[in-house]
Amino acid sequence: MPQVVVLAGGLGTRLGSLSENVPKSLIKVAGQPILSHILDWVVAQGCTRSLVLIGHLGERFEDFDHEGVDIVFHKEKSPLGTGGALWGARDLIEDRFVLLWGDDLHMIDYSSLLQTHNSSGCALTMTVTTGHSSFNLEHVGGRVIRYDKRLDNPEGLNGYEAGTSIVEKSVLDNLGRDGTWSWEEEVYPAMSGLIAAHLDDTPFWDMGTPERLRMLEGFLKEGRA
Numbered sequence: 001m002p003q004v005v006v007l008a009g010g011l012g013t014r015l016g017s018l019s020e021n022v023p024k025s026l027i028k029v030a031g032q033p034i035l036s037h038i039l040d041w042v043v044a045q046g047c048t049r050s051l052v053l054i055g056h057l058g059e060r061f062e063d064f065d066h067e068g069v070d071i072v073f074h075k076e077k078s079p080l081g082t083g084g085a086l087w088g089a090r091d092l093i094e095d096r097f098v099l100l101w102g103d104d105l106h107m108i109d110y111s112s113l114l115q116t117h118n119s120s121g122c123a124l125t126m127t128v129t130t131g132h133s134s135f136n137l138e139h140v141g142g143r144v145i146r147y148d149k150r151l152d153n154p155e156g157l158n159g160y161e162a163g164t165s166i167v168e169k170s171v172l173d174n175l176g177r178d179g180t181w182s183w184e185e186e187v188y189p190a191m192s193g194l195i196a197a198h199l200d201d202t203p204f205w206d207m208g209t210p211e212r213l214r215m216l217e218g219f220l221k222e223g224r225a
Contacts (some may be wrong), residue, residue, distance in 0.1 A: 001110060002166065003094040004069075007082050008035060008102030009055030014201075023057045025102035026064070027207070030220035034207055036066060037220065039180075042098075043068035045110040051092050052102070053085045067211035083181040086172055093191050095169045104163040105216060106204035113166060113198050118198035125167040131201040137188075138184040144195040147188035159197065161188075162204045 008025040023026055036053070042050060043066070049069045054061050056074040063188070065071065074089040086093070098110065108127060117125035120142065135157035138146040148157060156179040177186050188195065205216040 001045060001114075002096045002098050004042050004047045004100060005086070005089075005093060006035070006038065006050060006052045006100045006102050006203070007051050007085060009058070009076055009079070009085050010103065023054065023060050024207075025052075026060055026080040027213070029207060029213065029217050031155050033064075034105065034216075035102060038100060039066040039069055041105070041107050042100075047098065047110070048072070049094075051089060053089055053096075055079055055085065060198040061085070076135075079180065081180045082183040083176065083186055084179060086183055087176040087178065090169075090172055090176065091119045093169055093172065095193065097167055097169065099165045102207075103215040104204055104206050106163045106200045106202070108162075108164055108200050108204075110164075113202070114165065116196055116198040117166040122194055122196040122206075123171050124191055124194070125198050126167045127162040127164045127200050128197045129201050129204070130159050130163040130199070131203075132162075135160050135221050137161055139199075142197055143193055144188070144197050146183070147192065149185055153162040159199075162202075163203075163206070203208050 009023050026033040029037065039050065048069055050069050052071055052073050054073055055076045061073055072092060074092055076085050076088055080088060113125065113127060134151050135143050137159050138156050139159045141200055171187060175190055205219060207213040207216045
């Protein structure tokens with residue numbers, strides 16, 4: 001299985017006081033940090049190496065560990081956005097990696113995703129769900145042909161990025177740059193038509209707001225019952 005890279009440097013401003021003194025990915029859900037739940041699934045999928053990109057309150061990760069996976073932390077000196085964070089850590093990133101968001105729990109089968117990636121011939125494979133309440137991309141014939149995070153032109157959108165991708169490092173090498181920038185808002189449009197769409201409607205949980213955090217808490221407690 002490839003290396004897993006987790007983007008965990010966000011400020012968590014939508015969570016208000018919850019993220020004032022705790023990094024968003026260390027906020028506890030059902031008894032343990034969301035990052036621990038994410039890595040539980042990573043280990044279950046056979047991944048043993050993880051790079052966690054941190055920023056806001058990065059010192060709080062000092063004592064964090066997780067059984068079954070070797071974790072390397074990389075802290076950015078100032079907020080650089082998702083693209084800038086990846087570019088700044090490029091020397092630690094392997095030739096192929098699974099890209100995850102540090103506030104999303106997405107329990108999909110990585111083997112199936114990897115199979116789609118290998119058979120597509122694409123350098124980037126994105127998990128796409130059609131079961132979300134809104135859409136932010138258009139996919140046709142197994143390819144993502146348009147990504148529209150800001151919904152500037154919602155007509156024709158028929159899927160939603162579900163938070164788990166497989167990326168060849170060549171994408172970062174070719175499109176990355178210094179400075180502050182967004183991976184999803186720059187790389188996805190630049191690669192329109194060259195991104196493989198892995199269709200999977202497994203629920204994904206984004207705990208970016210207090211309401212979504214409560215929903216995730218309920219899901220995890222029901223799953224353990």
